[in-house]
Amino acid sequence: MKLNRLQNGLTVAIKRVPNKVVTLDAWVNVGSANETPDLNGVSHFLEHMMFKGTPTYGVGDLDKTIMNVGGVWNAGTSKDFTHYYVTVAAPFFQKALDAISDMMQHALIDADEFAREKNVILEEYRRKQDSPWGMLFDELYMATFAEGPYRNSVLGSFESISNLQRDDMAAYYRAHYQPNNMLFCVIGDVDPDEALKAVDTAFNSPPPLDPARLHPAHQPSPTVYGSPTSRTIQRDVFETYVAMAFPAPGIHQPADVLALDIASIILGSGRSSRMNRILHEEQRVANSVSAGSPTHRSESMFYVAMTTEAADTEKATTLAGEILNGMASTAPPTEAEMAKARRNLRNDIQFGTETNTGQSSMIGYYYTLTGSTDFLDQYIERVDSITADQVADVVQRHLTVAPVTLILQPGSTSNATPTPQTLEN
Numbered sequence: 001m002k003l004n005r006l007q008n009g010l011t012v013a014i015k016r017v018p019n020k021v022v023t024l025d026a027w028v029n030v031g032s033a034n035e036t037p038d039l040n041g042v043s044h045f046l047e048h049m050m051f052k053g054t055p056t057y058g059v060g061d062l063d064k065t066i067m068n069v070g071g072v073w074n075a076g077t078s079k080d081f082t083h084y085y086v087t088v089a090a091p092f093f094q095k096a097l098d099a100i101s102d103m104m105q106h107a108l109i110d111a112d113e114f115a116r117e118k119n120v121i122l123e124e125y126r127r128k129q130d131s132p133w134g135m136l137f138d139e140l141y142m143a144t145f146a147e148g149p150y151r152n153s154v155l156g157s158f159e160s161i162s163n164l165q166r167d168d169m170a171a172y173y174r175a176h177y178q179p180n181n182m183l184f185c186v187i188g189d190v191d192p193d194e195a196l197k198a199v200d201t202a203f204n205s206p207p208p209l210d211p212a213r214l215h216p217a218h219q220p221s222p223t224v225y226g227s228p229t230s231r232t233i234q235r236d237v238f239e240t241y242v243a244m245a246f247p248a249p250g251i252h253q254p255a256d257v258l259a260l261d262i263a264s265i266i267l268g269s270g271r272s273s274r275m276n277r278i279l280h281e282e283q284r285v286a287n288s289v290s291a292g293s294p295t296h297r298s299e300s301m302f303y304v305a306m307t308t309e310a311a312d313t314e315k316a317t318t319l320a321g322e323i324l325n326g327m328a329s330t331a332p333p334t335e336a337e338m339a340k341a342r343r344n345l346r347n348d349i350q351f352g353t354e355t356n357t358g359q360s361s362m363i364g365y366y367y368t369l370t371g372s373t374d375f376l377d378q379y380i381e382r383v384d385s386i387t388a389d390q391v392a393d394v395v396q397r398h399l400t401v402a403p404v405t406l407i408l409q410p411g412s413t414s415n416a417t418p419t420p421q422t423l424e425n
Contacts, residue, residue, distance in 0.1 A: 010179035015363075025085040025361070029081060031078050033079045049109050050075070062103055069096075081369075101202035107177075121155075132237050133305070136241055146224045150223070245301045260293040260398065262345070264292050275306075278323060286316045
């Protein structure tokens with residue numbers, strides 16, 4: 001893979017894959033982690049507005065340009081980043097490059113389109129409130145992080161979306177969509193040298209602004225974890241949803257991150273996982289169970305999520321804690337469990353990079369989080385080097401404390417936010 005930095009600060013990653021198609025993927029180092037409370041949701045809203053036209057492409061013309069050559073494109077916003085990707089047949093590389101580069105540099109953010117799209121975003125917010133897991137995980141992040149970059153919801157709140165102004169979004173766009181704050185990936189059937197010249201010509205933005213002129217929300221505040229709590233939320237649901245969260249490291253601690261990746265598979269991935277076997281199959285106190293460790297740039301969290309019947313919730317959460325404590329001490333991972341976890345993580349990388357889009361997503365994701373491709377390049381080797389003792393140790397250090405526990409159960413929404421009960425560590 002060819003990695004270059006243009007004179008204006010844009011980093012360009014190019015990899016030739018002789019498969020007759022090409023993916024162009026623009027990664028911006030900004031997401032909800034960079035937002036102030038009053039601007040919460042602006043990164044995601046801006047993602048929608050980016051497709052609404054430039055001085056060269058009118059409303060709808062960007063979509064028509066890509067659709068007319070049989071291409072597909074999309075975008076995504078997260079807590080740490082926003083990215084825009086398009087895949088076309090290789091002969092249409094230049095046409096796709098012209099469209100996406102113009103969009104990234106010269107989006108209009110038209111006032112009338114802004115007003116219309118705000119209604120779309122608010123409806124998306126309402127739909128998320130009707131999604132048990134979607135709503136519960138937003139609440140979980142808010143409860144887990146008292147302060148810091150990950151307290152904000154990617155979608156924003158109803159109030160922040162409603163109050164957002166077009167000029168605020170335009171200022172946010174100008175501040176963050178700077179060439180030195182972006183990575184541009186080209187993966188596919190192109191000549192790397194010719195592709196680099198084309199990208200250099202297309203991204204003709206001036207050198208980046210002085211950092212002092214960037215939006216004041218550019219630097220997220222440090223992470224402060226909330227106190228362990230247990231809180232019940234009532235909604236119109238048919239079963240009880242439980243989410244337990246524990247403080248966990250960010251990607252700047254790669255050994256711990258990888259050990260927790262392994263732990264999440266052993267604990268909650270598939271029928272053979274410990275929590276599924278004990279909570280669902282043996283004790284029958286959970287209808288479903290999973291575990292995960294989201295990889296973030298800054299301090300993150302590890303979660304256990306399950307659905308239960310109301311009468312079984314307390315026993316299920318108690319058993320989950322016992323399973324975590326057991327992995328840390330009396331029942332460390334077995335060699336069979338370690339082999340399964342390593343195999344699953346290797347497969348995630350290998351299957352995830354079978355397509356151009358998969359490769360650009362992996363490269364962009366890890367480069368944006370770390371400023372390098374080293375973590376991705378060394379991922380499989382590092383996973384294979386993690387031992388069962390390391391996994392037990394990371395579970396002991398991070399997952400044997402009292403968690404934040406949120407319980408979403410059937411009931412009246414009028415009792416949605418009871419007073420939290422503080423737990424002892």
